[in-house]
Amino acid sequence: MWDILRRSLQRGVRTARPALVLPAGVTPVPREPDAEIEVLGQALRVEVQRLFRRSLRLRHVDAGSCNACESELQALMNPFYDLQRFGIDVVASPRHADALVVTGPPARHMEEPLLLAAEATPAPRLVIALGDCACTGGFCAGSFATRGGVHEVLDVDLRIPGCPPRPNEILRGLLGAVGRLAGPRRAPAGFRSATDGRRPR
Secondary structure, three states: OHHHHHHHHHHOOOOOOOOOOOOOOOOOOOOOOOHHHHHHHHHHHHHHHHHHOOOEEEEEEEOOOOOHHHHHHHHOOOOOOOHHHHOEEEOOOHHHOOEEEEEOOOEHHHHHHHHHHHHHOOOOOEEEEEOHHHHHOHHHOOOOOEOOOHHHOOOOOEEEOOOOOOHHHHHHHHHHHHHHHHOOOOOOOOOOOOOOOOOOO
16 A cells, blocks of 8 residues: 555656646737627616615526536626626525526426425515426426426426527526516416425326
């Protein structure tokens, strides 16, 4: 064992290469933000401030996705897109959320957690299906292990299709979701309680 440790220490670091050193006077050119993202984001910020006087809080629920939609949603939170500057926050608890963003075709074992998350979200709430799998079931629609789309488990207020949807499509969908909150709301999203003893659909 000591021989292996000694050899690896003598060899040095093999996993990282030194960073490329730029010649003197050369600086990397920063990437310009997408104009459409800026326009959509500013419109979203105005609507969120008008309706909430604070930020719109989203709770993300992965119901069994491949994580492509999550990557796009997380990209909106990185410094390049910076969704928080437009008044959108992702929260850790559904009790603090205004909307649930659901990705993936709901796997049968995720039905109850999805219902519990919806039940814990205060009314009026929005349920947003993000990505083709959440909207229609995607390529998993006929599988025995999934329920199809999110609409099979919860009433969906807004669908944002795409495999995965691009960040500007997600922003456009969020702007539509905020617009729905501004209009008259129906009774809280019609979902079954996970604890009412009835069998799931």
